[in-house]
Amino acid sequence: MTIPAAKDKPLFTPGPLTTSLSVRTAMLRDLGSRDATFMTAVKETREKLLEIAGVSQADGYEAVLMQGSGTFGVEAVFSTFSPPAARWLIVSNGAYGDRMAKICRTLKIDHQVLACEETQQPNLAEIQQTLEQSKFTALAVVHCETTSGILNPIEEIGAIAAKQGITYFVDSMSAFGGIDFSLKNCQIDCLVSSANKCVEGVPGFSFAICKRELLERSIGNARSLSLDLVDQWQVMEKTGQFRFTPPTHVILAFRQALAELEAEGGAAGRAQRYRENHQTILAETRKLGFTELLPPELQAPIITSLRYPTHPNFSFDRFYELLSERGFVIYPGKVSRADCFRIGNIGRLFASDMKMLASALREVLAEMQIPVPLN
Numbered sequence: 572m573t574i575p576a577a578k579d580k581p582l583f584t585p586g587p588l589t590t591s592l593s594v595r596t597a598m599l600r601d602l603g604s605r606d607a608t609f610m611t612a613v614k615e616t617r618e619k620l621l622e623i624a625g626v627s628q629a630d631g632y633e634a635v636l637m638q639g640s641g642t643f644g645v646e647a648v649f650s651t652f653s654p655p656a657a658r659w660l661i662v663s664n665g666a667y668g669d670r671m672a673k674i675c676r677t678l679k680i681d682h683q684v685l686a687c688e689e690t691q692q693p694n695l696a697e698i699q700q701t702l703e704q705s706k707f708t709a710l711a712v713v714h715c716e717t718t719s720g721i722l723n724p725i726e727e728i729g730a731i732a733a734k735q736g737i738t739y740f741v742d743s744m745s746a747f748g749g750i751d752f753s754l755k756n757c758q759i760d761c762l763v764s765s766a767n768k769c770v771e772g773v774p775g776f777s778f779a780i781c782k783r784e785l786l787e788r789s790i791g792n793a794r795s796l797s798l799d800l801v802d803q804w805q806v807m808e809k810t811g812q813f814r815f816t817p818p819t820h821v822i823l824a825f826r827q828a829l830a831e832l833e834a835e836g837g838a839a840g841r842a843q844r845y846r847e848n849h850q851t852i853l854a855e856t857r858k859l860g861f862t863e864l865l866p867p868e869l870q871a872p873i874i875t876s877l878r879y880p881t882h883p884n885f886s887f888d889r890f891y892e893l894l895s896e897r898g899f900v901i902y903p904g905k906v907s908r909a910d911c912f913r914i915g916n917i918g919r920l921f922a923s924d925m926k927m928l929a930s931a932l933r934e935v936l937a938e939m940q941i942p943v944p945l946n
């Protein structure tokens with residue numbers, strides 16, 4: 572019999588993320604789907620999500636929870652908000668933008684992809700021009716493209732979408748709760764994120780925050796039974812319940828995570844910790860000679876992409892293993908045109924964790940006989 576370690580390895584990844592013990596402990600209940608405590612948790616969760624987004628039901632916004640990981644939420648948006656004549660413009664500078672296009676291909680939704688370099692923000696003039704050249708009903712973009720860690724200009728893109736009078740969807744999976752922004756200022760009609768990103772719950776559901784008017788005019792449009800945000804919303808409104816087996820434990824953990832987010836000062840407070848994490852790992856890895864993929868002005872504080880050392884002894888697999896043996900889990904790179912690895916700054920991590928990771932990086936480079944500072 573192995574006795575479980577008191578503490579799991581910290582996860583310097585974009586998810587699953589390290590969570591607090593209190594969040595995990597909140598799951599130690601078996602509640603039925605009609606249990607009053609559970610139904611209250613669902614109601615409070617929906618209200619709190621609107622509060623974090625800086626909107627309310629009175630302003631015409633709704634929060635809809637959807638079982639499954641983040642991709643289920645994104646797919647539910649395309650499934651629900653694509654009437655027969657829909658045509659989406661998908662602005663993509665990474666794997667998650669590309670995934671939206673894949674969802675459209677799978678669901679046979681008319682769309683065009685405006686592809687940009689993974690290390691550059693989308694070109695606003697090009698977006699404007701593309702929208703003027705042919706008819707679109709909706710525009711989609713990723714907020715923080717976790718592929719590289721780049722922050723996209725969602726407010727400026729929102730202004731362009733609003734001028735065209737089209738639906739604006741933002742995949743804010745890795746940013747919501749960890750970057751302070753306003754749905755209203757960005758003129759967002761619908762946003763998706765998930766439980767185990769910056770709110771720091773455990774994985775198991777995603778959520779959409781959308782304008783009620785968009786939900787109402789989308790009745791009957793869904794191209795999927797389970798990924799129907801309108802039906803999910805209507806049933807939640809009417810009964811306070813999920814349509815199908817609810818992620819009861821995950822909701823309880825999420826309610827605790829929301830309380831902890833509030834205690835940290837909401838998205839603004841959390842953003843400060845994530846920025847500190849990012850600045851700390853950057854300062855430490857620069858001392859070792861690592862260089863970052865993105866210039867500081869494009870970098871979101873969510874995840875940091877660092878280039879591989881050029882030394883012939885470097886192999887990512889060995890680097891990863893040696894770090895993991897020391898108790899640190901990092902993440903492979905995802906950009907297509909540069910050899911990088913990624914260090915997540917989000918989850919229950921602090922500047923002290925970043926410093927410990929940096930010490931482990933130094934040890935691992937020494938073990939791989941790669942001299943520092945790198946060149």
Ligand SMILES: Cc1ncc(COP(=O)(O)O)c(C=O)c1O
Pocket residue numbers: 585586640641642643645667713714715716717718742743744745765
């Ligand atoms: C921006 C973005 N969109 C979508 C996803 C997909 O989420 P999931 O892996 O939870 O399905 C991720 C995952 O990290 C993400 O960062």
